[in-house]
Amino acid sequence: MELWFAEMHTPHIKLGFRFKKEIAHVKSRYQDIHLLDTHEYGKLLIIDGTVQTTEKDEFIYHEMIVHPPLFSHPNPRKVLIIGGGDGGAAREVLKHGVSEIHIVEIDEEVVKISRKYLPTISSAYGDTRVHLHIENGSDFIKHAGKFDAIIIDSTDPVGPAESLFQRDFYENLKEALNPGGVISQQCGTPFYHPEELCGVYSIVKDIFKHAAIYLAYIPTYPGGMWSFIMASDVPLERRRKIDFKTKYYNDEIYYSSMVLPNFVKEHCKKD
């Protein structure tokens, strides 16, 4: 017998993963969480039917949501991660030799499942510099203190992450940044949902002096093309070279990931 899970990318396109067994299934207060053991991608974390991360390709997402903003900063010390309960973003932030990481995850069950079943992703929780707060990110940011970088590693802008894509939230983020600070956020697939990316981009570039869209290849996400935004009140440039091991990011990708195909630029009316 073959077991398959399929994610609907649109009502007419689906990506199917053959799996060996379901490892865990939790209905939390906020979300429906599944963990499957797949043949191709290792363990696959699914929230509300949407692929979150897999053991085989998580390195791309986690490196790319973290390293472009962190290499834009000359010396990041204190970093806030909003969402990111699986710990993958924190693992990458630790490579920068920071002094303090705060993870604000709304759903404790995501943390529990990740710590129990995804040790290579959640390893950062074993580091004393990593502090976990189970709280809504848009509330936390109002009393959070100041950070050199803030990574918004959220689910898509429907469901519990909705407040993380609103104007107020970005204004609060800006308040919570030290001078020279930088933010990044995942913004979905420009191929199927350019309106999601362009909506966030138009807010962010209004609030910050400098904003950039950048892209990464993520095979398990819709369209394989994933967008991120980074923003700051200082110009976005690579301020340090990489001095640790990565599987996707390198010094050249800092700039090449910001080069957008015409159809993406045109959707967001960007030159």
Place this chain on the structure above:
Amino acid sequence: MELWFAEMHTPHIKLGFRFKKEIAHVKSRYQDIHLLDTHEYGKLLIIDGTVQTTEKDEFIYHEMIVHPPLFSHPNPRKVLIIGGGDGGAAREVLKHGVSEIHIVEIDEEVVKISRKYLPTISSAYGDTRVHLHIENGSDFIKHAGKFDAIIIDSTDPVGPAESLFQRDFYENLKEALNPGGVISQQCGTPFYHPEELCGVYSIVKDIFKHAAIYLAYIPTYPGGMWSFIMASDVPLERRRKIDFKTKYYNDEIYYSSMVLPNFVKEHCKKD
């Protein structure tokens, strides 16, 4: 009732397309050809179960197999396309104001179906500068004359295209280039089949003085990350700026598409 076609990307991963109806199905001497009318991607051409092109995203593949090599040449006049029976690559080559395009397609049925059902892709056949040869590309190249650019727009290296991925073939290609001439070829998905890309790359860089791997986002191809190789005996640099309309390629992408993630470089032992 819902109709679905699924392409197996690996034995454990499949991409499903919901379709309205099958428009055509031809078993040619060489291949099994299907044309489906899909909900998301418009018409979808499938050969031997493998997605070849769709109306919605074909622009990415056709622009990227043509423009990087052609903009590497200061003044391409005569261009050879090996494969490419759908006409999409020829359509992009025509934008460069060339004087002559030769398409060498082994399977006449691919041309017939494309001309009949995919008019936006096959439009180049209406241009008097486009000459079609129904022949095996690896034979044709031995008596082909000389070209400024040769585009190898083939299916994958199993089945009828197998001879287009062998050492002899590239030696013949080199012979068929005018001084300053350039070639390009699609090389599959580095995510699932790095050995395919690296195999071709190791041959090509042995035969040509300069060779480069470059990438494009193609949502309907396995992994969404597609690789190409271009090669020449002159250095690969952008020798002209773009002066016509495209939906994917732009002047910056010429260079950014050659920046490779670490895992691709490491597979091909390339710095």
